Amino acid sequence: MQTLDSTVKWFNKTEGRDKICKVLQYGSRFLMWHLKTNSGNEQLSNQFKNLFQSTRDARKLFRLAKSLNELQTIIDKLGQNCKNPQEQLAKALNILTRVWFLLYWFFDNLSVLSSIKFTTSDPKPLQKKAMTFWFIAIITNLVDTIRSLVVNFQYIQQNKSNQSAQQQVQNKQNQNKALYLNLIKIFGDLMPAGQGSEFFPKVLKINLNDGVIGLGGLISGAIAAYQAY
Template structure:
């Protein structure tokens, strides 16, 4: 049986990237969490539940190790983003990168504690790390909202320009509401199809937001909910590594 050379090359390329491996491990980590939660709730396979919990924990530790030193990468990215001309993008992206750097820096402390290098208050550092993660995600969502606002405004301007060009006018007939609804729906679909990076990033950030909020006790999300949302955000993250055209820039 022959293998598609393009697919094989893409798989090798994906696996060769540290970011790709991290996203894959994250997908399996949260998938394990979702499965053991489901088994536990249905009082099935207690041994399998324990195995999946160990797998989840091991993958979490592996990812912390793989991210070691990545806080410096985010600091460098923040220094580059200060040159973005658009003020809103410059502020949201730069501050988000700095908060991500802090989030990972404190995450390193948790890893050092878990492997026995230091003895510290894990719960305290987990909450501090989660706070920086929350701020980073809120800034990302603000950037997503700003991008979508600009995209919608541009689409509406183009729509008005087309209507003016064709001399279309609202005539108040009974079909107008249905026509307007159809046009609005078409605009939403068009925005999603033509701006996949923005929509994908928005979905990822919304799904991720619940995770640190759960750590901080701000929301009461079950292990199953966390696992499901983690799966969604991980899949979105994997998509951007697999296909670079889906990655939001700058």
């Protein structure tokens, strides 16, 4: 019963529903590509294409006004006191990440409102701006995650023989496990963000197909769903 209660509460969370939709969205995108490219099953591929597009649009509607969440997080972070330069750097990177995500949600919201004809703007340039800020947010988050791993490793190495610090060492090791998952999730999200922002095709001259993008988003969504649970 306890597992059932936890599962129901998880599904009732907005984040939980969004991550399940993300798994469906990118899983469908991967299957759409796989069935069309490797199996030649055009009809089933089109069915997964419809599921991919529907879940993509549903997630966009879920995220309306989500920039307000980021604004509240930024305000809370600005009010935090930092004891040393290391904490100041962590705070700055965290705030920067949230600022980029705020702009991502903002333009993403404008894009979906344009797509459903609520506004008269062209959704394509708005979506490109959204994906660009998402890509920047991911890169900033990547830098912050690597910084956290380095700091934790330094602490573990310096205190592995210190008996009085063993509990803190264990805490750092547990934090690293979560950070490793975050790294995998970040690299997964880089696939759709890098393609959507046109960084990969225009800067790196790499044009990712739907299979790679779908697989990256699927892995990221699965990890995010696990973490939300």
